[in-house]
Amino acid sequence: MRLVRSFTVTPHLLSPPHSIHPSRIDGIESGVAIECSNLNYSITKKQRKLVPILRDCSFSVPLGQLWMLLGPNGCGKSTLLKVLAGLLKPTNGHVYVKRPKSFVFQNPDHQVVMPTVEADVAFGLGNLNLTHDEVRSKVAKALDAVGMSNYLQRPVQTLSGGQKQRVAIAGALAEACKVLLLDELTTFLDESDQFGVIEAVKNSLGDSRDVTALWVTHRLEELEYADGAFYMEDGKIVMQADGVSILNFIKNRQSSYIERINS
């Protein structure tokens, strides 16, 4: 498991009964890549006081789609993504995420660990007993999916933030990842890098749509790329809909908030 850059979460990190509902193991057949029901996550503070962070979250993401997760600062987006990745164990409720799954971190400077693009994308393939040609072929295919084929021998320190994110995603794809969990990748990026990364994620879903992505963002303009989206507030999923409906919902909420503070 890679703790820096993207990492593929191995099955043993998720232990039933908290993480997999028995009746949902067949989620793959029903066309679902991610599914949560009544998911709660709380932290214990001083004097054993339980503080809820995620409250009764129920939602699903269909296979082969790019979904986005939005909500105000501190509403629980990153925590939810970490629960889906298996980094945090839910307090109760059920989680199903198709495997293998990879989590890509926000900071592009934490994404790449090897000196060249080729070495970095090949990094996770080391234990798989592959021939040199097989590794090269997987690396080439993954870099093609994120539009970075011409960067094979580039030293990673010469890449932009968005290019580093794309290399991290290629690393996950090379490892045959089926679900990408992407935590605010575009926060530190300029506009061209931002849309380069979104295009790369869209392309990563593949022609056969066998990869699914869940993308946490603050940037409303990214919603036009989404097949669907969630809006969270105070640890709850408030709405699950298409990108346009979520966009309108957030804009209405922002307008009524501005009206309230101006009145």
Ligand SMILES: Nc1ncnc2c1ncn2[C@@H]1O[C@H](COP(=O)(O)OP(=O)(O)OP(=O)(O)O)[C@@H](O)[C@H]1O
């Ligand atoms: N280990 C922890 N200890 C105490 N509070 C925590 C812990 N982890 C998360 N929280 C709190 O839980 C809430 C949700 O945090 P989280 O980072 O998931 O929100 P977020 O929606 O991703 O925020 P942002 O958009 O600012 O990144 C916040 O109020 C945060 O302070």
